[in-house]
Amino acid sequence: MSAAAQKGFRYIGKKRRTKEDPRFVTGRGRFVADIALAGMKHVALVTSPHAAARIKAIRADRALALAGVHCVLTGAELCAAVEPLLPGVDAPKVTRYPLAHGVVRYAGEWVAAVVADTRALAEDAAERIEVDYEPAEYVLDPEKAVLPGSVLVHPLHGSNVLYRRKFVWGPVEADFARAEHKLALRVRWGRSATVPIETFGVAAQWDPGRQLLDVWASIQMPKYPDQTARALRLPGNAVRVHFDVDVGGSFGVKRGLKHTVLVGYLARKLGYPVRLIEDRLENMRGGDMHGPDRIFDVQVAFDGDGTIRSLKIRALDDVGAYAGRSPLQLGKPVGAIVGPYQIHSVEYEPISVMTNKTAQEAVRGFGQSPTNYALETAIDRVARHLGMDRIALRQKNFIRKDQFPYLIPSGTSYDSGDFHTVLDKALAAADYPALLAARDAARRAGRLAGIGISSCLEPSGGNSAFEPLFNPKNETTTWMDSCLVRVDLSGAITGVMNTSSAGQGHDTLVATVLGEVLERAPDTIRVVHADSLNALPSNSPVGSRMAIMLGGAAAGAARKIKAALFAIAAHKLNQDLADLEYHEGSVSVKGDAKRMLSWDQLVEIAHRKFHQMPSGLEPGLQAKFVWEVPTGGALPTADGRIQMYPCFSFEAHVVLVEIDPATGQPKLVRYACGHDCGVMISPDIVHGMTCGGIAHGIGAALYEKFAYSDNGQLESQSFMDYLIPSAMEVPAIAIVDHCSPSPHTSFGQKGSGEAGYLGAPAAIACAVNDALAPLGTSIDALPMTPLQIWTRMRDVRAGN
Amino acid sequence: MSEQLYPISIEVNGTLREALVPARLSLVDFLRDTLRLTGTHAGCEHGICGACSVLLDGEPVRSCLMYAVQADGRKLTTIEGLAQPDGTPGALQDAFCEAHATQCGFCTPGMVISAHALLETNPAPSEHEIREAIGGNLCRCTGYQQIVDAIKLAAAKREAPTP
């Protein structure tokens, strides 16, 4: 079925060039820093040097004395003029403003903004602003912050806990009591993030004549225009976000709402366009884009034959000093809390705790990759405990392909899959017997080598069911997306999408889908991004959703166009619809191809010849389609069961690692990934995102960490201390495809935007620990940096 | 504050460009803001990411680590200069399209510049040599594989140019 499902399409699944690449390879992208508005001024920021402090005084005279410096804005003015930004959970006292208001809560928090003729001048001026602070107590350790009596990051909130709930799905205690074995483990996912190569930026311009704020931003954020307007106390239709800005990578984090509110306020106050482009330090420190930082305590109940019966997971997540949607990153994993395994019952206790660090934002996978790392580590631990082969243990517990749709204890139904086959394909691609031989040969030669396996799900189709799950006051049950299709008088097709893109190839997606349905060459189809006042509803490219949601909306709109063409032809040819057939845009009478109306003729009737139109059909040729997330639309049950996302992609990773005994440097010798995201619309795009996700996962597993000193200073503030894998650290990756079509989508597609990242950290961690196993040790925290590995090897040897 | 300005003249993509610039103006800002050649990107402004790479007398350099005045009298090629005269992709850029070696496109100009410099000196590089040559260009989207493929493809096409 798998190969067949991917066949039978005209354009879908074919090797075709993308629409976006030509402009990027020639340097003709249009990124936010490329947008130059006449008379534009630039913002620089004054930031807190303290992890916690009271602001006693701010003196800006020396800055304002510089020619070309126009304004110094502080929290006292701004916070009175805008609405606070609230976290995604019910915590109304945890307020965030773009600029600190009386107190600072982390080192790097913005205290004042300077507007000047150039960015360099604004930065000069920022250095001349003097701020008197009275340092205060702070808390950095989430395990201390969660305790009663801790120093409070937001005293008005009354505790540092933003969210905490213990979910019990199924007979957990009974299953634990019945199980023959139990084990417990603790693993820690380190604070890293997606760190796109483009920092965040935003430009805004206020038009007093129209009472309209125009915004250009490097944004990937649901409800961004609405939230900007709300914070600025403007009606929604007074903010126009231009979505035709190329976003230089995001993978979740580009949620620059505070930046936008600041710049929007300044543009309106000053009367000229204002732009803020983060520098890299700004991006890493005050840009509020750190990712999950989690301690997992996992207990597993299992039998001697390897059957895993039940799980208890406690996840303590350090979200930093403020929270946007980040507490909800503990919510999405509810939809795949048992991974690809048949596990009968689960207890899950997510705890979101604040500390005096940079705020957490959404990161690729929205909390799923850390959870997968904890789960897969637990599976390996069970295998070791039982002396069972890790692969056999996984295969034993995998949901079988004849069990779909498969309902997991937390209320989500998995749509389709064939986990056994995909893992087999990955093992074959890696040549597993050869891999074992290579590992063992390396070991015999006195080197450290290990093999890692991971298998996990990519929930896709980006619903927002974690909102009502984590906040009963929030009754969001739709997370729609839309597409508008226009066929103009010349017969050319234009697809309109409603958000910006950050490298996911949405123009290609829409053109391919429209081309597929209408049987017109995708190369001739133009795709544009509406601004937010022209846009139909969209929830932006989050949660691996666009192939499903935008692809589905485009297909729906194209089918409406096709239906209109049929209706016009039936009327003109005086035939029943059932007697007509469609071929590459023309409609003809079945069995009588000469009685035919061409695309051009049909388009001309629609646009010019109302007298030839059937009654009830609107003139012109256009259609919109707004689509609710399939399987969505319901609120959670009282015990917190919910259909989280509609579709479930699957990936299996196999990796061989060798560790340099002298330096602790791990080298990924062989990497294979079996991947099933249903029908691939653009294989090149899927493969590229998967490789990129693996590279990102290599970083999270081995190199990347936002480390803090004991006094709350961020120690990784540049690419010299925050290490992103280069082409030398990322190996050649063998990707093998499989196709289990989703029954919920227009062509059987599933999501793939988070592919690779969801399983790579788990696989690499398992490989490093397999390499360390002969030393009788393991590392239970990411990233496993070369220094950490080297230190562990030294300690073990010293102990010996 | 009036900064002292210095006259510079640089040949950029074959055209002589003259300007008066302050001493501290970086080359990347000169290219982007003064000349409006926005294909050269600034990803870190501290010499690590490689997004700002340009060719200075044929050698790849990081334009964020140079002042515009240091390029006075030299020849520069930016990503725009590697396209065909009508703005469509040049041969190497076309290989990047064929292999889908770009996603968000932010690192891409720097990657293409590094790849171009490699192929000029080593027309048939090994995979390891390719990875080394782009080792100073960070990409967060692609995992580098399709970039490596694109450079291999471009090298192969140079070997056997289409008649």
Ligand code: FES
């Ligand atoms: S911007 Fe020059 S190396 Fe990053």
Ligand code: FES
């Ligand atoms: S394509 Fe986005 S950083 Fe390389």
